[in-house]
Amino acid sequence: MGEFLKVIGLMSGTSLDGVDAALLDTDGEDNVCPGPSLTVLYDVATRDQLRSALETALGMEKGADVPPSILEAERVLTKVHAGAVKALLEKTGLTAGDIDLIGFHGQTILHRPQQGWTLQIGDGALLARLTGIDVVNDFRSADVAAGGQGAPLMPLYHIALARQSAQASPLVLTNIGGVAQVTYMDGDTVIAFDTGPGNAPIDDWMQRHTGKPVDIDGAFARSGTVHEAVLARMLDNPFFARVPPKSLDRMDFGMEAVEGLAAADGVATLAAFTAASIAKARDHFPRVAAGWIVTGGGRHNAFLMEQLKARVGAPVLKTEDVAWDGDAMEAEGFAYLAARSRNGLPLSLPTTTGVKTPMTGGQFWKA
Ligand SMILES: Nc1ncnc2c1ncn2[C@@H]1O[C@H](COP(=O)(O)OP(=O)(O)O)[C@@H](O)[C@H]1O
Ligand SMILES: [Mg+2]
Numbered sequence: 001m002g003e004f005l006k007v008i009g010l011m012s013g014t015s016l017d018g019v020d021a022a023l024l025d026t027d028g029e030d031n032v033c034p035g036p037s038l039t040v041l042y043d044v045a046t047r048d049q050l051r052s053a054l055e056t057a058l059g060m061e062k063g064a065d066v067p068p069s070i071l072e073a074e075r076v077l078t079k080v081h082a083g084a085v086k087a088l089l090e091k092t093g094l095t096a097g098d099i100d101l102i103g104f105h106g107q108t109i110l111h112r113p114q115q116g117w118t119l120q121i122g123d124g125a126l127l128a129r130l131t132g133i134d135v136v137n138d139f140r141s142a143d144v145a146a147g148g149q150g151a152p153l154m155p156l157y158h159i160a161l162a163r164q165s166a167q168a169s170p171l172v173l174t175n176i177g178g179v180a181q182v183t184y185m186d187g188d189t190v191i192a193f194d195t196g197p198g199n200a201p202i203d204d205w206m207q208r209h210t211g212k213p214v215d216i217d218g219a220f221a222r223s224g225t226v227h228e229a230v231l232a233r234m235l236d237n238p239f240f241a242r243v244p245p246k247s248l249d250r251m252d253f254g255m256e257a258v259e260g261l262a263a264a265d266g267v268a269t270l271a272a273f274t275a276a277s278i279a280k281a282r283d284h285f286p287r288v289a290a291g292w293i294v295t296g297g298g299r300h301n302a303f304l305m306e307q308l309k310a311r312v313g314a315p316v317l318k319t320e321d322v323a324w325d326g327d328a329m330e331a332e333g334f335a336y337l338a339a340r341s342r343n344g345l346p347l348s349l350p351t352t353t354g355v356k357t358p359m360t361g362g363q364f365w366k367a
Contacts, residue, residue: 002343009335014178022331028339037328082130103338124365148355157333168290176298193244196277197253218303224264245354275307
């Protein structure tokens, strides 16, 4: 058994909504004990700065220097993460000396595994200095350099959680963040991949048409109509038939297909597309799942959840139904992977990222 560590995990997902921070006690193996968590939302200026870093990154060539505007975004981002650590310590009554390690995912601003290239910003040395706690970051590069997709990275944590629960097999855990993923678990079999868009196109559409970043509870989508012919065209995309492993950049699926629809119809159709493309993941599962559990911010979108339930053909639960924390799960997962990194354990498998052999990773920064 590996050493038991008290770890803070930090995640800023592709939705660009904020930083999730969570405490986890773990040996990096079967023992996982999630603790308190919180989210620090980005202010509008930071969110815009990150969004423009993503846009700048679209024009980057592999091997080129990172532009100064992106380095500036990295400094800002790292400081927000240090603030999230401080807030979590205050919330839990712990001090930096009580924490063994931080797992710092950072912000993915570019993900091109087919070019052997993925880029997360987040300054590990600076975070270690600001918090006084050892840091592990850069979880994806080693996997991508070894020919893997570098994503999804949550499956090993999903397996650890599932081992502690009494859910029937096969079990599917789907995370609806900016992009959506599935982890299919059945005994020793695990299959994981990105399924398509998650909330990102919904959020982008909302921002453009209503000036608000989120369709709260899916209320605006509910006032619109799903355009079935448009949806069918969107689903007619070779990505969905591609055999996993496979992963996506946030920008791979946009809003183009619904351009011209009324605002509410557009968001309804985008939400239906997210749900339908998650349901299509079933084409790649060896057996019919006994149940699905939904994690990530998309589970708060009631319209999206209804669309998913209608298309999946198996019971669909939310994380809260099984006493898991769907807002903190990815942060917990990066705490778990940081502990695995310190204990020399793999972060990814051939059936999760397509890497040839189970792969270690992460970069260590001493406080
Ligand atoms: N009450 C809500 N109603 C609808 N959508 C929500 C709600 N709360 C969160 N979301 C969606 O979830 C997203 C955040 O999800 P999250 O799991 O943090 O994704 P990521 O990992 O990409 O950051 C928001 O951008 C929004 O689209
Ligand atoms: Mg988020």
